[in-house]
Amino acid sequence: MNPNTFTSFDLATNLPAWKALEQEFKQKKDFSVRQAFKDDSERFEKFSFTLDNYDGSKILFDFSKNLIDKSIFDNLVQLAREAGVEKLRDALFKGEHINTTEDRAVYHPALRNQDDKPMSVDGKNVMPQVDSVLNHMKEFSDSVRNGSWKGYTGKQITDVVNIGIGGSDLGPVMVTEALAHYAKPDLNAHFVSNIDGTHLAEILKGLNPETTLFLIASKTFTTAETITNANSAKEWFLKKANDQSAIAKHFVALSTNEAEVVKFGIDPKNMFEFESWVGGRYSVWSAIGLSVAIYVGFENFQAFLKGAQAVDHHFLNAPLEENIPAIGGLLSVWYNNFHGAQTHLVAPFDQYLHRFPAYLQQLSMESNGKSVTRTSQFTNYQTGVVLFGEPCTNAQHSFFQLLHQGTKLIPADFILAAQSHNPIDNNKHQRMLASNFFAQSEALMTGKDAEQVKAEGAEPKLVPHKVFSGDRPTTSILAQKITPATLGALIAYYEHLTFTEGAIWNINSFDQWGVELGKVLAKKIEPQLADPGVVDNHDASTNGLINQFKQWA
Ligand code: F6P
Numbered sequence: 001m002n003p004n005t006f007t008s009f010d011l012a013t014n015l016p017a018w019k020a021l022e023q024e025f026k027q028k029k030d031f032s033v034r035q036a037f038k039d040d041s042e043r044f045e046k047f048s049f050t051l052d053n054y055d056g057s058k059i060l061f062d063f064s065k066n067l068i069d070k071s072i073f074d075n076l077v078q079l080a081r082e083a084g085v086e087k088l089r090d091a092l093f094k095g096e097h098i099n100t101t102e103d104r105a106v107y108h109p110a111l112r113n114q115d116d117k118p119m120s121v122d123g124k125n126v127m128p129q130v131d132s133v134l135n136h137m138k139e140f141s142d143s144v145r146n147g148s149w150k151g152y153t154g155k156q157i158t159d160v161v162n163i164g165i166g167g168s169d170l171g172p173v174m175v176t177e178a179l180a181h182y183a184k185p186d187l188n189a190h191f192v193s194n195i196d197g198t199h200l201a202e203i204l205k206g207l208n209p210e211t212t213l214f215l216i217a218s219k220t221f222t223t224a225e226t227i228t229n230a231n232s233a234k235e236w237f238l239k240k241a242n243d244q245s246a247i248a249k250h251f252v253a254l255s256t257n258e259a260e261v262v263k264f265g266i267d268p269k270n271m272f273e274f275e276s277w278v279g280g281r282y283s284v285w286s287a288i289g290l291s292v293a294i295y296v297g298f299e300n301f302q303a304f305l306k307g308a309q310a311v312d313h314h315f316l317n318a319p320l321e322e323n324i325p326a327i328g329g330l331l332s333v334w335y336n337n338f339h340g341a342q343t344h345l346v347a348p349f350d351q352y353l354h355r356f357p358a359y360l361q362q363l364s365m366e367s368n369g370k371s372v373t374r375t376s377q378f379t380n381y382q383t384g385v386v387l388f389g390e391p392c393t394n395a396q397h398s399f400f401q402l403l404h405q406g407t408k409l410i411p412a413d414f415i416l417a418a419q420s421h422n423p424i425d426n427n428k429h430q431r432m433l434a435s436n437f438f439a440q441s442e443a444l445m446t447g448k449d450a451e452q453v454k455a456e457g458a459e460p461k462l463v464p465h466k467v468f469s470g471d472r473p474t475t476s477i478l479a480q481k482i483t484p485a486t487l488g489a490l491i492a493y494y495e496h497l498t499f500t501e502g503a504i505w506n507i508n509s510f511d512q513w514g515v516e517l518g519k520v521l522a523k524k525i526e527p528q529l530a531d532p533g534v535v536d537n538h539d540a541s542t543n544g545l546i547n548q549f550k551q552w553a
Contacts, residue, residue: 006088006098007506010375012337017079024072025338031067032471034446047073049324051493054310055303055485061324061493062476065445066331066411067339076330077320085326085503092499093316095121095277099510100374106510107275108282108495109312112305112488121277133272133287137301140252140272141293144213145184152246157213161190161203162291163233164217165225166362168254169193171284172217172291174359175304178352178487181421182296189295192233195225200232209240214251217288219280221253221260224519230264254287279510281362282495300484307488315496325493328475329500335411335473336382336501345403345412346389349437352482353415357389360494367498367509374506383505393436404444404468412474414441415490419481437476444472529553 012018037043047064068076080086091098095105110119110126118125143149147156162172173191176183183189190203214233218226230251237250244265252270253261256278261271272287284292285305293301315325335341344364346357368384390398392414403410416437420430447470453463477493479486502509528535528546535546 006091006096006100007084007374009083009506010373010377011380012079012083012504012506013381015079015082017075017082018337020075021072021079021334021338024075028069028072031069033065033067033473034470036069037064046070049322049327051311051314051324051489053485053489054306055483057480057483057485059480059486059489059493060476060478061328062478063327063331065441066334066473066475067471068331068334072334073321076327076334079333079504080320080326080330080500083504083506085329085500086320088503089316089496089499093312095119095126099279099508101508101511101513104510105277106279106282107277108279108285109309111274111278111285112309112312112492114302114306114309121275126275126277129273129275133274134302136272137287137290137293138298141290141298141301144294145187145297149213150249151210151212152241152243152249153210155211158186158211159188159190159207160213160215160291160294161192161207161233162215162217163192163200163226163229164215164254164288165193165223166366167280167283168217168219168223168226168288170281170355170359170362172289174355175284175289175292175487176295177355178482179292179296179300179304179484180352181482182300182484184295184297187295189291191291192229193225195228197232200229204233204236209237209250212237212250215254215291216251216261216264216266217254217291219256219274219278219283219288221255221257221264224523227264234265252290254290280512281366284491296484304484304488307483307485308492309488310485311489311492311496315492325496326500328493328497329504331411331473331475332385332497332501333504335409336385339409340382341409341411342382342386343408343410344385344387345410346387347392347395347412347414348389349392349414349416349433350482351391352421354391356415356490357387359491360389361387363494364498366512366515368502368505368507369514370502370505370507370509372507374508379505379507381505383507384501392440393433396436396440400440403472409472412441412444412472413477414474415477415479417479417482417486421482441474441476443468444470444474446470447472 009015044064048062051059092106093109095107097103097105099106105121107121110130113119118127144157149157151157169191176189192200192203216230247265248267248270251266253266254272255261256274256276258268262268272290274286278286289301320326346360348356364387365384370383371379373379414437416434423430447468450463450467453466458466499509535543
């Protein structure tokens with residue numbers, strides 16, 4: 001596949017709009033968003049957008065506290081045009097092979113296509129296969145939830161253990177946590193990802209093999225951590241069951257690789273398939289989401305898909321100047337490439353979303369942590385941002401000091417749902433949470449100057465310590481409630497934001513060659529750890545560490 005099919009430029013720095021933005025940045029180095037609000041009483045209306053979900057619910061995206069004015073905004077939109085964001089987006093939705101280094105389509109939007117509309121890859125409508133897996137997921141999740149799926153001794157399933165890593169873990173963990181309010185009380189979901197034996201051992205401690213169901217989640221079914229954990233889980237199970245035929249009731253596979261699934265000992269009829277055009281970090285919408293469907297029920301899983309589909313429709317159809325995920329991506333480029341920011345904070349003011357930043361780390365950093373363009377040139381500009389986050393208000397009491405008064409610019413997204421699932425104490429907690437959501441973005445923007453600090457009676461030597469510069473950018477995302485549909489929409493927002501960044505940087509956001517080298521070396525080192533001899537074929541540091549480990553192990 002010729003990568004030039006999708007891009008008409010090599011380096012983003014050569015685009016006229018990029019050059020115009022460089023000029024803008026030079027001329028407006030001291031741009032004050034605080035002042036911009038004073039100058040324009042309609043700034044909030046101009047830079048905030050409402051996303052309509054399929055169920056009538058809405059999410060408000062307020063971009064107005066960012067370091068932009070109309071002319072910067074227009075140039076950013078122009079940058080997206082010149083970089084061909086729309087062309088690449090259309091190619092994504094047409095199932096073209098936009099993952100050029102692996103010559104594959106990137107077609108997760110088909111997984112949430114709930115419209116009965118054909119969607120094709122390589123001339124073949126993929127929807128019958130997608131729908132048939134969804135039907136299988138429905139049937140299976142219903143049977144586990146209603147107790148008709150029985151373990152080998154005839155007991156109902158009480159615990160589901162998803163064994164997977166990366167995209168085969170982070171999505172299911174995050175979504176089950178986020179939708180815990182919708183869970184069935186007598187069914188527990190557990191997740192084992194780490195090869196550290198402690199992870200599996202600690203989870204298995206409290207479980208009964210007779211009532212435990214293992215979902216072995218791996219796109220390739222060759223990932224070392226997952227297969228080793230799955231084999232150890234099988235051993236633990238067989239120790240008690242002592243009957244190979246019992247495996248069929250307790251192990252299912254979520255994978256694209258039938259041959260390896262069968263080799264592991266799982267009956268292909270207990271396999272939930274998906275296709276190679278589903279990337280690991282986009283796979284929670286596929287069979288990899290089976291733990292979610294079991295935990296919250298298939299209807300809720302479907303609402304989750306539909307919420308994402310609503311954002312797909314928006315991303316595909318809205319003009320760039322109103323395209324919410326595209327604007328999010330453009331702002332990220334503005335900070336990363338012109339302001340020199342290296343990080344991006346996502347802080348959910350919502351305990352249910354406590355794993356959301358961890359999920360977004362794979363989405364963003366595995367997608368855009370690249371330094372070679374689609375046309376195989378090294379970029380002469382920064383790409384992927386270092387994404388991090390923790391729920392608030394906790395994060396306010398740990399690292400927010402650096403946001404308010406540190407030397408670094410850290411663009412931040414704050415997320416809040418107006419309605420809590422747990423309005424305890426007459427909703428007092430929610431009001432306190434929301435006050436902090438509003439207060440943090442206001443404080444970061446308005447700051448506090450020396451005059452104000454003095455007027456408050458501060459000791460003269462403390463004045464500089466109590467000054468807040470302000471003009472620190474935030475995007476506020478206000479949902480109505482964290483429902484399955486809202487969560488689906490929020491994830492899809494970040495997916496398309498990440499897509500927009502990658503399109504402008506002209507990198508392939510869909511491969512992950514960077515994780516290979518470490519995997520290959522680990523495979524070579526493992527036998528050396530089992531061998532009693534001294535190791536001397538690495539660099540001196542690695543030899544020294546390995547030999548010390550062997551003495552102490
Ligand atoms: O290590 C990178 C990676 O390939 C991720 O992209 C992926 O989500 C993860 O490993 C797990 O892969 P699999 O689902 O094939 O086990």
